[in-house]
Amino acid sequence: MNNLKLVSKSLPEHNSLVQLSETVTFGGQEITIIGGPCTVESLEQMETVASKLQAAPVQAIRGGVYKPRTSPYSFQGLGEAGLEIFATIKQRYNLPVVTEVMAIAQIESIAASADMLQVGSRNMQNFDLLKALGETDKPILLKRGLAATIEEFVNAAEYILSHGNSQVVLCERGIRSFDNYTRNVLDLGAVAALKQITHLPVIVDPSHAAGKRELIAPLAKAAIACGADGLIIECHPEPEKSVSDARQALSLEAMIRLVHSLQPIAAAVGRTVALPTRELAVA
Ligand code: PEP
Ligand code: MN
Numbered sequence: 001m002n003n004l005k006l007v008s009k010s011l012p013e014h015n016s017l018v019q020l021s022e023t024v025t026f027g028g029q030e031i032t033i034i035g036g037p038c039t040v041e042s043l044e045q046m047e048t049v050a051s052k053l054q055a056a057p058v059q060a061i062r063g064g065v066y067k068p069r070t071s072p073y074s075f076q077g078l079g080e081a082g083l084e085i086f087a088t089i090k091q092r093y094n095l096p097v098v099t100e101v102m103a104i105a106q107i108e109s110i111a112a113s114a115d116m117l118q119v120g121s122r123n124m125q126n127f128d129l130l131k132a133l134g135e136t137d138k139p140i141l142l143k144r145g146l147a148a149t150i151e152e153f154v155n156a157a158e159y160i161l162s163h164g165n166s167q168v169v170l171c172e173r174g175i176r177s178f179d180n181y182t183r184n185v186l187d188l189g190a191v192a193a194l195k196q197i198t199h200l201p202v203i204v205d206p207s208h209a210a211g212k213r214e215l216i217a218p219l220a221k222a223a224i225a226c227g228a229d230g231l232i233i234e235c236h237p238e239p240e241k242s243v244s245d246a247r248q249a250l251s252l253e254a255m256i257r258l259v260h261s262l263q264p265i266a267a268a269v270g271r272t273v274a275l276p277t278r279e280l281a282v283a
Contacts, residue, residue, distance in 0.1 A: 006161035027201035032230035036062035038245035040082040050093040052252040083113040134163020174209030183211025203230035
């Protein structure tokens with residue numbers, strides 16, 4: 001790996017922490033889980049997601065308000081109205097918010113209502129966006145480009161760090177291949193490699209990798225087993241009615257079951273998963 005100055009690991013035990021809120025960190029002993037719908041659809045939807053997932057528990061909530069859609073005729077996201085929904089959710093629930101930023105012009109308003117700015121796969125090499133995010137003080141979730149090499153991926157992170165922001169979490173979300181049975185191919189080799197090459201936390205998105213809800217739990221377990229620091233998973237109160245990525249959306253109940261099923265895998269690799277709150281444990 002040429003020309004990496006800031007993202008490289010100096011020693012095997014060199015692992016950076018990225019702080020999402022006072023209590024939520026990526027890269028520590030505890031696995032960090034982000035859950036929520038592909039797209040923010042309504043306040044009611046996000047209230048249901050937040051209240052259920054808070055008890056699961058997940059550590060952060062996700063949802064796109066600016067959506068990178070393949071077709072210009074597909075729903076493009078609620079935009080500013082979606083950010084207002086997040087502002088309300090943040091006030092009512094103790095959950096940090098993760099949402100995608102597609103353009104430099106969106107940074108300021110998104111940063112006012114979200115705790116972590118996601119760079120989507122399609123923007124991984126939007127170098128001007130990376131530079132601008134490097135000038136913010138917000139944690140960045142950098143997703144791997146759908147056909148990006150590991151070298152291109154870590155160089156994209158280097159752009160953000162070299163512009164002043166060291167709070168970067170890498171996300172493997174699957175890469176394009178010849179087989180369309182799964183939406184993408186989850187590259188777990190990249191997860192292991194990234195943990196060796198860089199000191200940055202690495203999380204896995206099994207939802208966009210699999211594209212099919214029935215494959216998400218096994219891939220999530222495999223990700224934790226091979227050293228991922230966390231997961232980002234799509235789920236929805238009524239998965240079939242999701243305005244985008246319905247086929248890969250888990251129900252909230254399946255999401256909660258998945259979080260609990262990670263416990264023994266995490267323990268086997270010396271990690272922990274937060275325990276459910278008491279009400280849920282009793283229910
Ligand atoms: C998303 O997280 O909703 C998304 C669009 O992901 P990706 O950029 O990995 O396709
Ligand atoms: Mn999606």
